[in-house]
Amino acid sequence: MRFKTEGIVLRAFNYGEADLIVTYLTADRGIIKGFAKSPRKIKSRFGSSLEPFTHARVSFWGKEHSNLPKIVQSDIIQPFSHVREDINDFLRLSHIIELLLSLYPEGISNKKIFYLFLQCLSYLEQAAAQIFCAEVDKNALYLLFKIRLIAILGYAPMLKQCGRCGQRGLFYPSEGAVLCVRCAPIGARPMQTSKAAVSFYEHGLTWPLSNLMRVKPSADIVGELIALLDEHLRHVLGKELKTAGFNIR
Amino acid sequence: MSQGIVENLINELMRLPGIGRKTAQRLCFFILSMPEEDARDIAKAIIELKEKARFCQVCFNIAEDDECEICRDKKRDSKKICVVEEPSNLAVIERTGYRGLYHVLLGALSPLDGITPERLKIGELIERVKDNNNNVEEVIIATNPNTKGEVTARYIGGILKPLGLRVTRIAYGLPIGGDIEFADEVTMAKAMEGRREL
Ligand SMILES: [Zn+2]
Ligand SMILES: [Zn+2]
Numbered sequence: 001m002r003f004k005t006e007g008i009v010l011r012a013f014n015y016g017e018a019d020l021i022v023t024y025l026t027a028d029r030g031i032i033k034g035f036a037k038s039p040r041k042i043k044s045r046f047g048s049s050l051e052p053f054t055h056a057r058v059s060f061w062g063k064e065h066s067n068l069p070k071i072v073q074s075d076i077i078q079p080f081s082h083v084r085e086d087i088n089d090f091l092r093l094s095h096i097i098e099l100l101l102s103l104y105p106e107g108i109s110n111k112k113i114f115y116l117f118l119q120c121l122s123y124l125e126q127a128a129a130q131i132f133c134a135e136v137d138k139n140a141l142y143l144l145f146k147i148r149l150i151a152i153l154g155y156a157p158m159l160k161q162c163g164r165c166g167q168r169g170l171f172y173p174s175e176g177a178v179l180c181v182r183c184a185p186i187g188a189r190p191m192q193t194s195k196a197a198v199s200f201y202e203h204g205l206t207w208p209l210s211n212l213m214r215v216k217p218s219a220d221i222v223g224e225l226i227a228l229l230d231e232h233l234r235h236v237l238g239k240e241l242k243t244a245g246f247n248i249r
Numbered sequence: 250m251s252q253g254i255v256e257n258l259i260n261e262l263m264r265l266p267g268i269g270r271k272t273a274q275r276l277c278f279f280i281l282s283m284p285e286e287d288a289r290d291i292a293k294a295i296i297e298l299k300e301k302a303r304f305c306q307v308c309f310n311i312a313e314d315d316e317c318e319i320c321r322d323k324k325r326d327s328k329k330i331c332v333v334e335e336p337s338n339l340a341v342i343e344r345t346g347y348r349g350l351y352h353v354l355l356g357a358l359s360p361l362d363g364i365t366p367e368r369l370k371i372g373e374l375i376e377r378v379k380d381n382n383n384n385v386e387e388v389i390i391a392t393n394p395n396t397k398g399e400v401t402a403r404y405i406g407g408i409l410k411p412l413g414l415r416v417t418r419i420a421y422g423l424p425i426g427g428d429i430e431f432a433d434e435v436t437m438a439k440a441m442e443g444r445r446e447l
Binding site for chain 1: 266267360361362363365395396399400403404407424426427431432433434435436438
Protein backbone atom coordinates (compact mmCIF):
# COMPACT_ATOMS: atom_id res chain seq x y z
CA MET A 1 0.00 0.00 0.00
CA ARG A 2 1.29 3.45 -0.88
CA PHE A 3 0.46 6.45 1.26
CA LYS A 4 1.46 10.08 1.11
CA THR A 5 1.79 12.52 3.96
CA GLU A 6 3.42 15.75 5.02
CA GLY A 7 6.10 15.48 7.68
CA ILE A 8 8.98 17.14 9.48
CA VAL A 9 12.17 15.10 9.83
CA LEU A 10 12.91 14.73 13.54
CA ARG A 11 15.93 12.47 13.29
CA ALA A 12 17.66 10.13 10.93
CA PHE A 13 20.00 7.36 11.86
CA ASN A 14 22.35 5.30 9.79
CA TYR A 15 21.30 1.79 9.03
CA GLY A 16 23.61 -0.67 7.32
CA GLU A 17 26.03 0.61 4.72
CA ALA A 18 24.22 3.55 3.16
CA ASP A 19 20.63 3.36 4.37
CA LEU A 20 18.72 5.55 6.82
CA ILE A 21 15.85 5.15 9.24
CA VAL A 22 14.02 8.46 9.39
CA THR A 23 11.64 9.55 12.15
CA TYR A 24 8.97 12.02 11.04
CA LEU A 25 6.44 14.15 12.82
CA THR A 26 3.45 14.11 10.48
CA ALA A 27 0.21 16.02 10.51
CA ASP A 28 -2.12 13.05 10.06
CA ARG A 29 -0.22 10.07 11.51
CA GLY A 30 1.75 11.57 14.38
CA ILE A 31 5.28 10.26 14.77
CA ILE A 32 6.19 7.60 12.21
CA LYS A 33 9.39 5.94 11.10
CA GLY A 34 10.38 5.11 7.54
CA PHE A 35 13.22 3.29 5.88
CA ALA A 36 15.15 4.91 3.02
CA LYS A 37 17.35 2.91 0.69
CA SER A 38 20.82 4.36 0.00
CA PRO A 39 20.22 8.07 0.70
CA ARG A 40 23.77 8.42 1.99
CA LYS A 41 25.24 7.71 -1.42
CA ILE A 42 26.41 11.00 -2.91
CA LYS A 43 24.21 10.74 -6.00
CA SER A 44 21.10 9.63 -4.13
CA ARG A 45 17.82 10.95 -5.51
CA PHE A 46 16.80 11.87 -1.95
CA GLY A 47 19.32 14.73 -1.97
CA SER A 48 19.08 16.71 1.28
CA SER A 49 15.39 15.96 1.83
CA LEU A 50 15.98 13.55 4.74
CA GLU A 51 18.07 15.97 6.81
CA PRO A 52 16.71 17.01 10.22
CA PHE A 53 13.95 19.67 10.34
CA THR A 54 13.15 19.33 6.63
CA HIS A 55 9.45 19.81 5.97
CA ALA A 56 8.64 17.48 3.11
CA ARG A 57 5.91 15.71 1.22
CA VAL A 58 6.75 12.04 1.63
CA SER A 59 5.47 8.88 -0.06
CA PHE A 60 5.74 5.61 1.80
CA TRP A 61 5.30 2.07 0.63
CA GLY A 62 4.48 -0.75 3.00
CA LYS A 63 1.85 -3.08 4.38
CA GLU A 64 -1.01 -1.52 6.33
CA HIS A 65 0.28 -0.87 9.88
CA SER A 66 3.82 -1.78 8.90
CA ASN A 67 6.09 -0.25 11.53
CA LEU A 68 8.85 0.48 9.04
CA PRO A 69 7.44 1.42 5.62
CA LYS A 70 9.83 2.27 2.84
CA ILE A 71 10.29 5.91 1.89
CA VAL A 72 9.86 5.95 -1.88
CA GLN A 73 9.76 9.66 -2.54
CA SER A 74 10.45 12.83 -0.62
CA ASP A 75 9.95 16.35 -1.93
CA ILE A 76 11.07 19.33 0.11
CA ILE A 77 8.37 21.86 1.01
CA GLN A 78 10.65 23.96 3.25
CA PRO A 79 14.23 22.90 3.97
CA PHE A 80 14.79 24.97 7.17
CA SER A 81 18.47 24.67 6.36
CA HIS A 82 19.49 27.83 8.24
CA VAL A 83 18.04 26.44 11.46
CA ARG A 84 20.02 23.24 11.40
CA GLU A 85 23.24 25.05 10.53
CA ASP A 86 23.04 27.18 13.66
CA ILE A 87 24.64 25.08 16.39
CA ASN A 88 22.49 26.56 19.13
CA ASP A 89 19.23 26.10 17.30
CA PHE A 90 20.25 22.60 16.34
CA LEU A 91 21.02 21.72 19.97
CA ARG A 92 17.88 23.28 21.37
CA LEU A 93 15.60 21.69 18.81
CA SER A 94 17.34 18.36 19.39
CA HIS A 95 16.44 18.76 23.06
CA ILE A 96 12.78 19.42 22.21
CA ILE A 97 12.75 16.48 19.79
CA GLU A 98 14.11 14.17 22.47
CA LEU A 99 11.38 15.39 24.77
CA LEU A 100 8.75 14.83 22.10
CA LEU A 101 10.03 11.34 21.35
CA SER A 102 9.94 10.52 25.06
CA LEU A 103 6.45 11.84 25.79
CA TYR A 104 4.53 11.35 22.56
CA PRO A 105 3.89 7.73 21.51
CA GLU A 106 4.28 6.78 17.85
CA GLY A 107 1.37 6.62 15.44
CA ILE A 108 -1.07 8.96 17.19
CA SER A 109 -2.15 11.88 15.08
CA ASN A 110 -2.11 15.33 16.65
CA LYS A 111 -2.39 18.24 14.24
CA LYS A 112 -1.74 20.81 17.00
CA ILE A 113 1.71 19.42 17.69
CA PHE A 114 2.57 19.31 14.01
CA TYR A 115 1.55 22.89 13.29
CA LEU A 116 3.16 24.17 16.49
CA PHE A 117 6.44 22.56 15.48
CA LEU A 118 6.16 23.91 11.95
CA GLN A 119 5.46 27.42 13.17
CA CYS A 120 8.40 27.36 15.55
CA LEU A 121 10.67 26.25 12.70
CA SER A 122 9.35 29.06 10.51
CA TYR A 123 10.12 31.69 13.15
CA LEU A 124 13.59 30.29 13.73
CA GLU A 125 14.31 30.17 10.01
CA GLN A 126 13.17 33.76 9.56
CA ALA A 127 15.34 34.81 12.48
CA ALA A 128 18.33 32.90 11.08
CA ALA A 129 17.89 34.34 7.62
CA GLN A 130 17.40 37.77 9.22
CA ILE A 131 14.11 38.54 7.55
CA PHE A 132 12.25 38.71 10.83
CA CYS A 133 11.61 42.42 11.29
CA ALA A 134 10.50 42.35 14.92
CA GLU A 135 13.26 41.05 17.19
CA VAL A 136 12.12 37.80 18.65
CA ASP A 137 13.82 36.56 21.79
CA LYS A 138 14.83 32.99 21.00
CA ASN A 139 14.97 31.99 24.65
CA ALA A 140 11.37 33.09 25.04
CA LEU A 141 10.39 31.34 21.82
CA TYR A 142 11.86 28.03 22.95
CA LEU A 143 10.25 28.43 26.35
CA LEU A 144 6.80 29.11 24.95
CA PHE A 145 7.21 26.27 22.46
CA LYS A 146 8.02 23.93 25.34
CA ILE A 147 5.13 25.15 27.49
CA ARG A 148 2.67 24.69 24.63
CA LEU A 149 4.06 21.27 23.79
CA ILE A 150 3.79 19.84 27.30
CA ALA A 151 0.35 21.42 27.66
CA ILE A 152 -0.87 19.64 24.52
CA LEU A 153 0.74 16.39 25.64
CA GLY A 154 -0.85 16.70 29.08
CA TYR A 155 2.32 17.10 31.14
CA ALA A 156 2.04 20.77 32.05
CA PRO A 157 2.11 21.33 35.80
CA MET A 158 -0.40 23.70 37.43
CA LEU A 159 1.52 26.59 38.95
CA LYS A 160 -1.23 28.94 40.05
CA GLN A 161 -2.26 27.47 43.37
CA CYS A 162 -2.06 24.41 45.58
CA GLY A 163 -3.14 21.45 43.48
CA ARG A 164 -5.07 19.98 46.42
CA CYS A 165 -6.72 22.86 48.27
CA GLY A 166 -6.27 25.99 46.15
CA GLN A 167 -4.14 27.91 48.67
CA ARG A 168 -0.94 29.72 47.67
CA GLY A 169 2.16 27.59 47.73
CA LEU A 170 5.48 26.52 46.24
CA PHE A 171 6.26 24.24 43.30
CA TYR A 172 7.32 20.68 44.20
CA PRO A 173 8.97 19.04 41.15
CA SER A 174 8.67 15.61 42.75
CA GLU A 175 4.88 16.07 42.99
CA GLY A 176 4.52 17.90 39.67
CA ALA A 177 2.39 20.54 41.35
CA VAL A 178 2.24 23.63 43.50
CA LEU A 179 1.35 22.73 47.08
CA CYS A 180 0.67 24.80 50.15
CA VAL A 181 2.49 24.32 53.45
CA ARG A 182 -0.24 22.05 54.75
CA CYS A 183 -0.56 19.81 51.69
CA ALA A 184 3.18 19.49 50.94
CA PRO A 185 4.77 16.12 51.74
CA ILE A 186 7.46 16.14 54.42
CA GLY A 187 11.01 16.33 53.09
CA ALA A 188 10.14 17.21 49.49
CA ARG A 189 12.15 20.12 48.10
CA PRO A 190 10.17 23.02 46.60
CA MET A 191 11.15 25.64 44.01
CA GLN A 192 10.42 29.31 44.38
CA THR A 193 8.05 30.77 41.80
CA SER A 194 7.63 34.47 41.14
CA LYS A 195 4.23 35.94 40.42
CA ALA A 196 5.35 37.28 37.05
CA ALA A 197 6.68 33.89 35.94
CA VAL A 198 3.51 32.07 36.95
CA SER A 199 1.43 34.63 35.09
CA PHE A 200 3.48 34.25 31.88
CA TYR A 201 3.27 30.47 32.21
CA GLU A 202 -0.49 30.41 32.72
CA HIS A 203 -1.01 32.54 29.62
CA GLY A 204 1.59 30.59 27.70
CA LEU A 205 -0.36 27.35 28.05
CA THR A 206 -2.72 28.55 25.32
CA TRP A 207 -0.87 31.39 23.58
CA PRO A 208 0.07 31.22 19.92
CA LEU A 209 3.81 31.64 19.36
CA SER A 210 3.10 34.86 17.46
CA ASN A 211 2.21 36.60 20.73
CA LEU A 212 5.95 36.92 21.35
CA MET A 213 5.96 39.70 18.78
CA ARG A 214 4.31 41.96 21.34
CA VAL A 215 4.87 40.27 24.70
CA LYS A 216 8.49 40.29 25.86
CA PRO A 217 9.08 38.36 29.07
CA SER A 218 12.16 39.41 31.02
CA ALA A 219 15.28 37.25 31.04
CA ASP A 220 14.60 36.50 34.72
CA ILE A 221 11.14 35.14 34.01
CA VAL A 222 12.41 33.04 31.13
CA GLY A 223 15.33 31.71 33.17
CA GLU A 224 13.11 30.85 36.12
CA LEU A 225 10.60 28.95 34.01
CA ILE A 226 13.24 27.09 32.02
CA ALA A 227 14.83 25.84 35.24
CA LEU A 228 11.44 24.94 36.70
CA LEU A 229 10.29 23.00 33.64
CA ASP A 230 13.63 21.20 33.32
CA GLU A 231 13.29 20.02 36.89
CA HIS A 232 9.65 19.07 36.37
CA LEU A 233 10.42 17.10 33.22
CA ARG A 234 13.32 15.32 34.89
CA HIS A 235 10.79 13.95 37.36
CA VAL A 236 8.18 13.18 34.72
CA LEU A 237 10.69 11.26 32.59
CA GLY A 238 12.50 9.66 35.50
CA LYS A 239 15.78 10.00 33.62
CA GLU A 240 18.29 12.49 32.33
CA LEU A 241 17.84 13.35 28.65
CA LYS A 242 20.78 12.63 26.34
CA THR A 243 20.65 16.17 25.02
CA ALA A 244 21.16 17.42 28.60
CA GLY A 245 24.85 16.56 28.19
CA PHE A 246 25.29 19.56 25.91
CA ASN A 247 25.93 23.05 27.15
CA ILE A 248 23.14 24.91 25.47
CA ARG A 249 23.68 28.62 25.56
CA MET B 250 27.34 -32.74 9.21
CA SER B 251 28.59 -31.06 6.02
CA GLN B 252 25.32 -29.14 5.97
CA GLY B 253 26.30 -27.75 9.36
CA ILE B 254 29.69 -26.31 8.45
CA VAL B 255 28.51 -24.83 5.16
CA GLU B 256 25.47 -23.27 6.77
CA ASN B 257 27.66 -21.97 9.57
CA LEU B 258 30.01 -20.08 7.23
CA ILE B 259 27.06 -18.70 5.24
CA ASN B 260 25.54 -17.36 8.43
CA GLU B 261 28.82 -15.81 9.53
CA LEU B 262 29.37 -14.11 6.16
CA MET B 263 25.85 -12.70 6.27
CA ARG B 264 26.89 -10.64 9.28
CA LEU B 265 29.01 -8.47 6.95
CA PRO B 266 27.41 -5.30 5.52
CA GLY B 267 25.87 -5.60 2.09
CA ILE B 268 25.97 -9.41 2.10
CA GLY B 269 22.69 -11.24 1.83
CA ARG B 270 22.10 -15.00 1.76
CA LYS B 271 22.73 -15.32 -1.99
CA THR B 272 26.10 -13.57 -1.92
CA ALA B 273 27.10 -15.41 1.25
CA GLN B 274 26.33 -18.72 -0.47
CA ARG B 275 28.42 -17.77 -3.50
CA LEU B 276 31.36 -16.72 -1.31
CA CYS B 277 31.07 -19.86 0.76
CA PHE B 278 31.23 -22.20 -2.23
CA PHE B 279 34.03 -20.16 -3.73
CA ILE B 280 36.05 -20.53 -0.53
CA LEU B 281 35.28 -24.26 -0.56
CA SER B 282 36.84 -24.56 -4.01
CA MET B 283 39.94 -22.51 -3.14
CA PRO B 284 43.34 -24.05 -2.39
CA GLU B 285 43.53 -24.52 1.36
CA GLU B 286 46.51 -22.16 1.58
CA ASP B 287 44.55 -19.24 0.08
CA ALA B 288 41.61 -19.77 2.37
CA ARG B 289 43.97 -19.88 5.33
CA ASP B 290 45.50 -16.53 4.24
CA ILE B 291 42.07 -14.89 4.34
CA ALA B 292 41.36 -16.26 7.79
CA LYS B 293 44.81 -15.24 8.99
CA ALA B 294 44.44 -11.71 7.64
CA ILE B 295 41.18 -11.27 9.52
CA ILE B 296 42.66 -12.52 12.78
CA GLU B 297 45.79 -10.41 12.35
CA LEU B 298 43.71 -7.32 11.74
CA LYS B 299 41.68 -7.90 14.88
CA GLU B 300 44.75 -8.64 16.97
CA LYS B 301 47.01 -5.83 15.80
CA ALA B 302 44.76 -2.97 14.75
CA ARG B 303 44.56 -0.05 17.12
CA PHE B 304 44.18 3.70 16.92
CA CYS B 305 47.12 5.93 16.07
CA GLN B 306 47.89 7.96 19.18
CA VAL B 307 48.36 11.09 17.09
CA CYS B 308 45.58 11.09 14.49
CA PHE B 309 43.32 8.15 15.49
CA ASN B 310 43.61 6.48 12.12
CA ILE B 311 43.91 2.69 12.25
CA ALA B 312 47.52 1.75 13.04
CA GLU B 313 49.68 -1.26 13.82
CA ASP B 314 51.85 0.66 16.26
CA ASP B 315 51.48 3.78 18.37
CA GLU B 316 51.66 5.88 15.23
CA CYS B 317 50.07 5.15 11.86
CA GLU B 318 52.03 5.00 8.61
CA ILE B 319 50.85 8.43 7.52
CA CYS B 320 51.94 10.14 10.73
CA ARG B 321 55.34 8.42 10.56
CA ASP B 322 55.95 9.45 6.95
CA LYS B 323 58.29 12.46 7.25
CA LYS B 324 57.82 13.36 3.59
CA ARG B 325 54.22 14.38 4.16
CA ASP B 326 53.22 18.03 4.56
CA SER B 327 52.77 18.36 8.31
CA LYS B 328 51.49 21.94 8.02
CA LYS B 329 48.10 20.68 6.87
CA ILE B 330 45.66 18.55 8.86
CA CYS B 331 42.54 17.16 7.24
CA VAL B 332 39.79 16.35 9.76
CA VAL B 333 37.47 13.41 8.97
CA GLU B 334 34.78 11.50 10.87
CA GLU B 335 35.94 7.91 10.34
CA PRO B 336 39.16 6.08 9.42
CA SER B 337 37.32 4.73 6.36
CA ASN B 338 37.11 8.29 4.99
CA LEU B 339 40.89 8.50 4.58
CA ALA B 340 41.19 6.20 1.60
CA VAL B 341 39.17 8.35 -0.77
CA ILE B 342 41.01 11.53 0.25
CA GLU B 343 44.34 9.74 -0.24
CA ARG B 344 43.29 8.95 -3.79
CA THR B 345 42.98 12.68 -4.54
CA GLY B 346 46.73 13.10 -4.08
CA TYR B 347 46.44 15.00 -0.78
CA ARG B 348 49.80 14.83 0.99
CA GLY B 349 49.08 16.46 4.35
CA LEU B 350 48.23 14.74 7.64
CA TYR B 351 44.86 13.70 9.08
CA HIS B 352 42.85 13.76 12.26
CA VAL B 353 40.04 11.25 12.73
CA LEU B 354 37.26 12.35 15.09
CA LEU B 355 35.76 8.86 15.39
CA GLY B 356 32.24 10.19 14.84
CA ALA B 357 30.23 13.39 14.57
CA LEU B 358 28.26 15.44 17.09
CA SER B 359 24.80 14.00 17.65
CA PRO B 360 22.81 15.35 20.59
CA LEU B 361 20.00 12.80 20.28
CA ASP B 362 22.53 9.98 20.58
CA GLY B 363 24.37 11.71 23.41
CA ILE B 364 27.48 12.21 21.28
CA THR B 365 28.97 15.31 22.90
CA PRO B 366 32.28 16.96 21.91
CA GLU B 367 33.94 15.08 24.79
CA ARG B 368 33.05 11.76 23.18
CA LEU B 369 34.95 12.69 20.01
CA LYS B 370 38.66 13.32 19.44
CA ILE B 371 38.13 17.09 19.29
CA GLY B 372 40.17 17.94 22.40
CA GLU B 373 43.09 15.96 20.95
CA LEU B 374 42.81 17.91 17.70
CA ILE B 375 42.95 21.23 19.52
CA GLU B 376 46.00 20.12 21.52
CA ARG B 377 47.69 19.03 18.32
CA VAL B 378 47.01 22.34 16.61
CA LYS B 379 48.09 24.40 19.64
CA ASP B 380 51.40 22.54 19.97
CA ASN B 381 53.94 24.86 18.33
CA ASN B 382 56.24 21.94 17.49
CA ASN B 383 53.63 20.75 15.02
CA ASN B 384 53.63 24.00 12.99
CA VAL B 385 50.08 23.54 11.76
CA GLU B 386 49.07 26.23 9.27
CA GLU B 387 45.80 24.90 7.91
CA VAL B 388 43.03 22.64 9.18
CA ILE B 389 40.77 21.30 6.44
CA ILE B 390 37.45 20.08 7.82
CA ALA B 391 36.18 17.18 5.72
CA THR B 392 33.31 15.92 7.88
CA ASN B 393 30.27 14.60 6.02
CA PRO B 394 28.07 17.07 4.12
CA ASN B 395 25.05 16.37 6.31
CA THR B 396 23.63 18.02 9.41
CA LYS B 397 25.79 16.22 11.98
CA GLY B 398 28.93 16.74 9.90
CA GLU B 399 28.16 20.41 9.35
CA VAL B 400 27.40 21.08 13.01
CA THR B 401 30.64 19.30 13.96
CA ALA B 402 32.58 21.39 11.41
CA ARG B 403 31.14 24.63 12.76
CA TYR B 404 31.80 23.63 16.32
CA ILE B 405 35.47 22.90 15.57
CA GLY B 406 35.78 26.01 13.42
CA GLY B 407 34.51 28.14 16.31
CA ILE B 408 37.31 26.86 18.55
CA LEU B 409 40.17 26.84 16.02
CA LYS B 410 39.61 30.14 14.22
CA PRO B 411 40.53 32.35 17.19
CA LEU B 412 43.90 30.54 17.27
CA GLY B 413 44.81 32.44 14.13
CA LEU B 414 45.36 29.65 11.63
CA ARG B 415 43.61 28.91 8.38
CA VAL B 416 40.47 26.79 8.89
CA THR B 417 38.76 25.59 5.72
CA ARG B 418 35.72 23.46 4.93
CA ILE B 419 35.55 21.22 1.87
CA ALA B 420 33.21 22.60 -0.81
CA TYR B 421 29.55 21.72 -1.09
CA GLY B 422 28.14 21.18 -4.49
CA LEU B 423 26.62 18.97 -7.10
CA PRO B 424 28.01 15.50 -7.76
CA ILE B 425 30.10 15.21 -10.93
CA GLY B 426 28.15 13.56 -13.71
CA GLY B 427 24.83 14.72 -12.29
CA ASP B 428 22.19 16.88 -13.87
CA ILE B 429 21.18 20.23 -12.32
CA GLU B 430 17.56 19.41 -13.03
CA PHE B 431 17.61 16.74 -10.32
CA ALA B 432 19.32 18.78 -7.60
CA ASP B 433 17.28 19.84 -4.59
CA GLU B 434 17.18 23.50 -3.54
CA VAL B 435 19.50 23.08 -0.54
CA THR B 436 22.26 21.40 -2.55
CA MET B 437 21.82 23.93 -5.37
CA ALA B 438 21.91 26.89 -2.96
CA LYS B 439 25.15 25.55 -1.49
CA ALA B 440 26.61 25.16 -4.96
CA MET B 441 25.67 28.78 -5.74
CA GLU B 442 27.23 30.00 -2.49
CA GLY B 443 30.42 28.14 -3.25
CA ARG B 444 30.75 29.39 -6.83
CA ARG B 445 34.08 30.82 -7.99
CA GLU B 446 35.68 32.75 -10.83
CA LEU B 447 36.25 30.81 -14.01
ZN1 LIG C 1 -2.98 22.85 49.95
ZN1 LIG D 1 48.33 8.82 12.59
